[in-house]
Amino acid sequence: MNNLTYENLNGFPASPTEVKKRREHVKAIIISHPRYTSIYNKLEEIHFYSKGSIHADSLFLYGNTGVGKTTILEEYRNNFERYIKDGYTIVPVLYNKVPVGATPKSVASSLLRSLGDPAYDKGTENSQTARLLHFIKACQVEMIIIDEFQHLIDRETKHVLNKASDWIKSFCDNAGIPIILCGMPESSKIFDHNDQLDRRFSEKIEMDGFNYITKENQIEFRAFLKNMDEKLPFNMNSNLANKKLADKLFYASKGNPYYVNKIILEATTIAAKSGGDFIDENHLYDAFTMIKISKRPYITNPFGKENFNILNAFEREERKEFYN
Ligand SMILES: Nc1ncnc2c1ncn2[C@@H]1O[C@H](COP(=O)(O)OP(=O)(O)OP(=O)(O)O)[C@@H](O)[C@H]1O
Ligand SMILES: [Mg+2]
Structure with a gap:
């Protein structure tokens, strides 16, 4: 159970007022990492x-x-x-x-x-x-x-x-x-x-963003996601801290809290609009498409990829940057 003030949507799309309320909730989340x-x-x-x-x-x-x-x-x-x-x-x-x-x-x-x-x-x-x-x-x-x-x-x-x-x-x-x-x-x-x-x-x-090099770095980032997940305006967990999803969220954000929050904010909106009671990977995929990072023109959408490998993804992005 996450947040008792939010009722289950059970597949019924949330009203615009309800979506707005949930968006504001996500915007106000602060994690003491x-x-x-x-x-x-x-x-x-x-x-x-x-x-x-x-x-x-x-x-x-x-x-x-x-x-x-x-x-x-x-x-x-x-x-x-x-x-x-x-x-x-x-x-x-x-x-x-x-x-x-x-x-x-x-x-x-x-x-x-x-x-x-x-x-x-x-x-x-x-x-x-x-x-x-x-x-x-x-x-x-x-x-x-x-x-x-x-x-x-x-x-x-x-x-x-x-x-x-x-x-x-x-x-x-x-x-x-x-x-x-x-x-x-x-x-x-x-x-x-x-x-x-x-x-x-x-x-x-x-002050730096999150890193993902050492085991400790990864634990810290995943703890941040777990805290975030617990504070989301849904009654069910989204398992954001799951290793595979954490890899994808790190790749998408490079550990910058702004991008993590932005992706989760848009995914929350998409989930609530479609009557979801947690964020799933399709919501994250769609949320990612809404975000443009000028400094990373060759970033690819990591969500929904079965065999996502974070090292390969970063390497591919760097290679494209090098040859263009
Ligand atoms: N501790 C945190 N917990 C949750 N979200 C955070 C946290 N820190 C930052 N964020 C997210 O990142 C966004 C950007 O953070 P903030 O505005 O504090 O960055 P900043 O370092 O002041 O950037 P700038 O230099 O552009 O002003 C916040 O709006 C919030 O969504
Ligand atoms: Mg600032």
């Missing part, structure tokens, strides 16, 4: 050690798109809810994204906006910065998370936006609370251009 937990614990540690400390710790978290950086950071923020005290909204953890083409003013504005300042856009860069530092104290912010750090690199010229980087550096100094910066691997370039920022963020952690 070992790398997730270790980064989450790190955030807790930094948060705890910095309270009342004369010098707050900071961290730079980086990793490729879809590995789950924002998922952890938002979950951390959500576990520290805002509340009202003496007329002020207390914001224990502030989460913010660097706006595209960042300038000191746009970064300050977006932080003010995340804090809930209705006049977030008003004032000069200096007055906004002063207001922000004032609100951080008044709202008793204990930790700030700044995501999409790569937006400090100009998309076209690929140059680091120095003014905004310098602003962040001084802001970190003046805020006096732990700051977590997070972005794509290329955002490391910002530190090469800004020694002072680099020194303040000397602790840098990379």
Whole structure:
């Protein structure tokens, strides 16, 4: 039995509202896999050690798109809810994204906006910065998370936006609370251009997707699938962690949680629409056809193949890439 809130469909197609409900359910699934937990614990540690400390710790978290950086950071923020005290909204953890083409003013504005300042856009860069530092104290912010750090690199010229980087550096100094910066691997370039920022963020952690090389890697990926399966909006298990299916899901996703979730989301939709009470391989086959991965033009659909061999499949894909 999986999820008692979902009734068996018994072959009767789910209504559009029911399909939507199940899709939203899948989108919200978060699995605390070992790398997730270790980064989450790190955030807790930094948060705890910095309270009342004369010098707050900071961290730079980086990793490729879809590995789950924002998922952890938002979950951390959500576990520290805002509340009202003496007329002020207390914001224990502030989460913010660097706006595209960042300038000191746009970064300050977006932080003010995340804090809930209705006049977030008003004032000069200096007055906004002063207001922000004032609100951080008044709202008793204990930790700030700044995501999409790569937006400090100009998309076209690929140059680091120095003014905004310098602003962040001084802001970190003046805020006096732990700051977590997070972005794509290329955002490391910002530190090469800004020694002072680099020194303040000397602790840098990379977040990776799943691997499938060692036995332990495979067990970890299959445990992720098993957890996912248990949380799916169906009453019956789909056996996603079965070795053969796990091989196929790994091949299809290269261990990137985004693609695993996307395939399962579309398969859930197809299963519910056709009255299924679990995901079967036909649903996965159809779900896979809906997904295009630009970086893998020679990927083939692994689902429904009786004699699928993961090593051969990767090899064939690489060979095609090499000769084309
Ligand atoms: N721990 C997890 N459990 C379940 N699903 C996850 C988990 N982590 C990531 N995902 C899935 O992967 C998707 C992408 O994750 P997320 O947005 O956190 O990646 P990201 O590293 O922030 O990527 P980007 O650099 O593009 O912002 C999520 O929407 C979710 O579907
Ligand atoms: Mg993200």
